[in-house]
Amino acid sequence: MTTEELRKLKRYYVKAAADIERDIAALYAKYATENGLSMTAARKLIRGDEFKSWRLTLEEYVRKSKVDPKILRELNTLTARSRISRLEALHARTLMETIDLAERLQEAADAHLARAYLETYYGNLYDFHKTIGLSTPPNAVDAKRVESVLQTAWVGKNYSSRIWANQARLANELEATLLQAIHRGSSIQQLSKALSRRMDVAYSNAERLIRTELNAVENRASEAAMKAAEFTHYQFMATLDRRTCARCGERDGEVYKLSEMNQGENAPPMHARCRCTIVAYDGGGNGQRVAGRERLPEGVTYKQWRARYVDGEPPTIIINNYEDVAKVRTQSEFTALANQIKPIVEPYTGRASKWNGKIMVADDGDRAGGKHWSCSIRLNPDVPEHVLIHEMIHSCSASHYGAQKFFENKFEEELTVHYLSQELAVLKKILVVDSGYDNGVELIREFKRALGIKQPDLEFASALIRQPLGERWDWLGGLIPFGGTIEQYQNLLSKLEAIRQWKTS
Template sequence: MSNLSYWEKRKAWEMFRYMEQAEKAAEEISRLYLKSSRHISLELDEIFERYQKKHKLSEKEAYRLLNSMKDKTSLDELKAALRSGGSDKTKAEILAELESPAYQARLERLQQLQNQLDLTMQNVYQQEKVKSTSHYIDLANEAYYRSIFGIQQRTGLNFGFNLISPAAVERVVNSKWSGANYSARIWSNTKALAQDLKEELLLSLITGRTDRETADIIANKFAAGASQARRLVRTESCNLANQMEMASYEECGIEYYIYVATLDLRTSSICRSLDGKRFKVSEQQPGINCPPMHPWCRSTTICDIGDEELSQMKRRARDPVSGKTNTVPTNMTYEEWYGKNVKGKPEAEFNEKMIRNRSADRRQFERYKEILGEEAPKTLDSFQKVKYADTDEYGILKAQYKGMSYYSKAIESEPEITNQVKIIAEAAGMDSLGLEYRIKTKESFLEKIRKNYDPGGNEYEIKDIIRYTLGADPERLTEKTLLAIEKFENQGYNTVRIKNTWHPDSSYNGINTFIKSPGGQTFEMQYHTRESFDLKNGELHKLYERQRKILDDESEEYLELDDQMIELSSRLTFPKNVERVKNK
């Protein structure tokens, strides 16, 4: 193996590169703060004076006043505090000014600006989180693979290794290594900044700061917020890089690592004291014996490869077919190594896609789980595997998710439609049959989408989510069916489809229609005799359930079941003049 000093310097250089990448991410985030600062500053001239006002409180007095308030951002509490000022002439003058009619527009604008600050910082939080997450995911991948590359180049052995998994990256990225994960810290920082800014607005109001002075203070506060964001990105990046390197050590079977500090005038005393010390990989703890030891930390580690680890790597590098040992040339670049060992491999590309989209996929998974319940994949990993590896299953899942909006809309429309069906049934002299089954269950609805799935179709637009049956005796079914259709039409319920299957050779006898309500909801309406209704829901249904599970509709079993259904249906008493109900 090569000289250890060289590899220590190389690891320090890699950490320097990671910090450069962190700086680029931090710079993007800083621009968010700068943009927000400028936006808020533009609003100030509508609230604060252009010139210093006399008879205002000093900064010290103003802070004392605000500290006496529970909510240091409340105008109402501020006025109450001023009222309790007793004979203090300055406070009385400020209160009189704040309560004067001429000042109300300014105070309303101030209140709006305070509310706007909350929204602005929520937006900063969301964008900062997105940019940070993207940076961390890229860094996690690079740190893991670059570390393995370094170990292979250092030993000269191209041994096999496991690709990084999405779950492993997520676990490290979201770890609470210093009490809270990065997302919580971003939220805490932006929330605190919003509070500070709102307090400063009230201070400006009672101290007589000009719009320019207030703008400068606001800008400084935003700059401090950006600095905190930069510190967070740098420190989290140091932790992430080191933790992914620890994962690579474990993957390579390495038991010990050596602490490597970046030694210069900025190196902290704690990092200097740890430099060169040896620790067990299994006992590593950020902030204790593994970087980062403090904010802005630049330290890293290098694995300590012993004879036993080297022997294991040699065995893993041996080609089982040729018996030769696979090697990594000393002049091979990381890009070349990555292209050979990671890039292009289906599993690697699949994992990388899962890692990169983990955050967005988690939100999508939560939405699907909320809407689909038990029909949704059980875990985020299984959801991502469906999304990226099973085109048909993901298509079904999307259709089911989209279909639930149709299902919800139908359920919402059901009471009004049911009421109208009852009115029409009474007017036409028909019986409502099986009204308790008028709503298709969610499970049945989703199963039907699955069964009917066609990548190019709208199988989620199932028209029988709501279904009804009106019945009459065979002598009058035709007459009453036509009357019911007419009465539905008169109420704006248009029968858009009619299928009359009453025929001696039919396996199912009935009149099936689809009706569109005035509100645009399509539902199914069947017209039956009591006898045909009972058969449909009894013996015929059992045979149908058996038949629909048979994929080959020309098989002997399928045709035999068809014959049995035709035989049962032929025994029914046919309605008088049923042919008058024409298909549509």
């Protein structure tokens, strides 16, 4: 857990302690003498309006509570009683405080453990994708799967049942502390110190629980990632220092079957606050089985990888060196690929492709590809699919206007074509290679963001390229609203002018 998360957890316990001490202090202030609060005074019945108010408060709490009815059983029993002592009324308020505390802890644990599972799972899968490759592309983890993992029991219980067991124990211990103080004739100051010590112990227990459950969840996430990457074995890795216990130390380096993984027996956590982990084991040649696997190209960051394979609206992933994703293709292979890409491109441009069906494959050095005015497409033999998408969009755009119109509006054509090609590549999970047009496309994206347009980039890029060549920047200008401030208006005009004046380096 982070320092801030631990502080937040501590605040929960400090607040609960303060609320409980306030309730007890009110009882002492009203009924205690210089010798403390007597048991006789504590066990006197509350009557009249005080009883009615107490019951209404309790009934409303039970009615609004969303926790398991079993947890509310004791409170329900108290609401059914027609006679309640001051001590029982105080115990009911203490129960409510500890239930609220457990709810906050449960909510924090749910969020923290779910996040930890996803980060560990995706982090491992990203590493596997880079090193040994994956047979099938990774996908986002279903929320139900995460919930199922969090509810998995190890050593007999899951973390939720442990939280509520701790809540019941804390409520009983607080009641016992109060009874002891009354029997001893303790002052409110002495009782407050005893309660604070008890709450400190409860906080320590909660911290230990979360740390241990975090270890359990992270190792289950590692297990799932290993299975997704088709590993069959894992290796137990102990954190070796003076605090390492004998059980963990003797398992360090041991290799086990993933199918036989059992937390608490041959996988961590082995005990409370366990720091051990599991790692993928490829001693059986797993790492050598590369046939049918796709390795992640060099230069793809974790953020880009997650955006492409996990998140719903992935940003463009730009590969700085297209040789990392290059695959040498023959003319017939490029032609077959172009015939697949053509029906994908046409609906987004609003025009039919003028490509004549011919692909010319030749090494043009640094130039990846181009479109001839005869409407054939010329490509280097090792260009990635994204380049072919770019050229196919040209066949649906500039090819309808002729060479003169294109050269008069070259950068308008190239930027709008490249913008759409990036979005279509992302849609089809094709890696985007870097280009001299990237900075110009980013100016269009910035302009769209400044306008506050929520429309997905693919739809916006499609709408932009549907405009006649030579009128696309004017169309962008027409989107600038007149209702904002002068400063906002000038800022948008400045961004639009940067697009108009952009030239490739």
